[in-house]
Amino acid sequence: MDALSANEAKTQFGDLLLKAQRAPVQINKNGKPVVVVMSMDEYENIEALKLRYLQSRAAQAKVDIEAGNLTNGDVFFDALEKGQFD
CATH class of the missing domain: 1.10.287 (Helix Hairpins)
Structure with a gap:
């Protein structure tokens, strides 16, 4: 699973949306996983x-x-x- 920092997710939001349509993406804050973004399907x-x-x-x-x-x-x-x- 790809992982991004919260800051990367914010600055690369469009890319995050594209990645999440293919596979779940983990978002980390202060080095700790806090959320997973995934496609609606x-x-x-x-x-x-x-x-x-x-x-x-x-x-x-x-x-x-x-x-x-x-x-x-x-x-x-x-x-x-x-x-x-x-």
Whole structure:
């Protein structure tokens, strides 16, 4: 992934937009990564993946409930937030 400083991103904004249409670009401030700029298509694909994942988790939860396989809601959401998958 290409990386630019915040100042470079500001002074080379047009170039940043062109690069981001091809691949995500990391922007660093004070040497630390703070943001990634990406194309709208890539962003929409990521959002669609997140939605499909949540839909599949909800569908599995419904199956588990119907089968009487219950879990503590706090445990479920803690695992979800931490990215721990079954």
